[in-house]
Amino acid sequence: MSEKFFISTAIPYVNAKPHIGFALELAQADFIARYKRSHGKDVFFVTGTDDNALKNVQAAEDAGLPVEKFVHDQAKRFKELAEKLNISNDYFIETSIDPKHIEGAQKLWKAAGKDIYKKEYAGLYCVGCEEFKTEKELVNGRCNEHPDRDLVKVSEENYFFKLSSYEKKLKELIKSDKLKIVPESRKNEMLSFIESGLEDFSVSRSVERARGWGIPVPEDDSQIQYVWFDALSNYINSLDYANKSEKFENYWENAEEIVHVIGKGISRFHAIYWPAMLLSAGVRLPDTVFVHGYVTIDNQKMSKSLGNVIDPVTLIEKYGTDAVRYFLTRHINPFEDSDFSEERLAEAYQADLANGLGNFASRVSTLAAEAGELTSSKVDGQIESEIENARKNIENAVSQFRIHEAVAAAWNLIHFGDGYIDKKKPWESKDKKVIFDLVVLLDNIASLVAPVVPNAADKITSAINWKDKDRISVKKIEALFPRLE
Numbered sequence: 001m002s003e004k005f006f007i008s009t010a011i012p013y014v015n016a017k018p019h020i021g022f023a024l025e026l027a028q029a030d031f032i033a034r035y036k037r038s039h040g041k042d043v044f045f046v047t048g049t050d051d052n053a054l055k056n057v058q059a060a061e062d063a064g065l066p067v068e069k070f071v072h073d074q075a076k077r078f079k080e081l082a083e084k085l086n087i088s089n090d091y092f093i094e095t096s097i098d099p100k101h102i103e104g105a106q107k108l109w110k111a112a113g114k115d116i117y118k119k120e121y122a123g124l125y126c127v128g129c130e131e132f133k134t135e136k137e138l139v140n141g142r143c144n145e146h147p148d149r150d151l152v153k154v155s156e157e158n159y160f161f162k163l164s165s166y167e168k169k170l171k172e173l174i175k176s177d178k179l180k181i182v183p184e185s186r187k188n189e190m191l192s193f194i195e196s197g198l199e200d201f202s203v204s205r206s207v208e209r210a211r212g213w214g215i216p217v218p219e220d221d222s223q224i225q226y227v228w229f230d231a232l233s234n235y236i237n238s239l240d241y242a243n244k245s246e247k248f249e250n251y252w253e254n255a256e257e258i259v260h261v262i263g264k265g266i267s268r269f270h271a272i273y274w275p276a277m278l279l280s281a282g283v284r285l286p287d288t289v290f291v292h293g294y295v296t297i298d299n300q301k302m303s304k305s306l307g308n309v310i311d312p313v314t315l316i317e318k319y320g321t322d323a324v325r326y327f328l329t330r331h332i333n334p335f336e337d338s339d340f341s342e343e344r345l346a347e348a349y350q351a352d353l354a355n356g357l358g359n360f361a362s363r364v365s366t367l368a369a370e371a372g373e374l375t376s377s378k379v380d381g382q383i384e385s386e387i388e389n390a391r392k393n394i395e396n397a398v399s400q401f402r403i404h405e406a407v408a409a410a411w412n413l414i415h416f417g418d419g420y421i422d423k424k425k426p427w428e429s430k431d432k433k434v435i436f437d438l439v440v441l442l443d444n445i446a447s448l449v450a451p452v453v454p455n456a457a458d459k460i461t462s463a464i465n466w467k468d469k470d471r472i473s474v475k476k477i478e479a480l481f482p483r484l485e
């Protein structure tokens, strides 16, 4: 039985259209999911939407729509983005309507019951973060992530979760990498947050403040679960935690590895709150939290108010799915904030896709199609070792979530192929052995680029017909990436 691998993206709020930052997260997680599958892992990959946030309610009010309708319509856009990006998720969870999620969030609440208590509380709440802020976190009296939003003074009786009890345990787990936070800079951030002292956090709000929207607290109909408490449980609920399903046993409790892919703004929830909730409930912890940076525009965070939001769907329509996936994984640093510009996307398209992969596939397949059936008992040693080398470099990069380097390593093999073909000049020599070797190289390149550009990889693979392990015929591959006008 093959080993099980669980991977998730975060579930975004649906108050606005999906932006390119979420497309980045989808592309990164999908790269890893496809890579793991190609290495024989049995993968469960989940993405979805966080429907129960207060800011979704406010956005619905602004749009003049009932919350259910607004949220569900918005969720469709996220689902559609995943489809347009050719994301290979096994499940899409919508937290306001998925019965497995609602049941699971309530079960987790009960399972963590020994750490949940009621108290009177007053504090400043950021609706943007859906989080209470302490004085020391404020910058000029405002939320660092949402300086243009007013904080809301809240004072009411809420349920609290005893996060303070898990301080020592969490520190140990993160320090020892049993709960691995990638990159190291985020790990250190989490450790210093723990060292500053963990305070119990509120896990519910009054029905009035939640406007009646969200998942009820079990056995207390005056309270709604704090949106993060319910949202975080989506990961296990996608596997039907509530009913201890076989899927949950296989892909969570007994998984070889569990990875969450998230943006830097929510690392505390995933590296601290979520593991503490699981510890309390006696559920296995994730292994790795991979934290990516933000996609910025002219070094500024994208925001509706700045009017600089990039719509990934427009880019997909203009450049194609593979091109957007390629740019996001190769040219956006997986750990740091990275600037996006359409100009750079167009340049990368031309240089690496049209003139790179597309041109190489076209040259090799044209030669091979003209040559007819090709046979050889042995592949050129240099080609074999270059392929081996690329595989090792990719494996090493993926193991550290250095996705950009993994993609670059695959493209280095294409550069090698370009050099090889120029040196051997098979269009003059008509040397069938050389052409055979180039087809083997192209076939391997297709498998290595498949996690990034699955459509192009499919087209290459289906043009190469292996009649036997040493006999091939090839169909000409038409322009995979037509040159831009």
Ligand SMILES: [Zn+2]
Binding pocket: 126, 127, 128, 129, 130, 143, 144, 145, 146
């Ligand atoms: Zn905020």
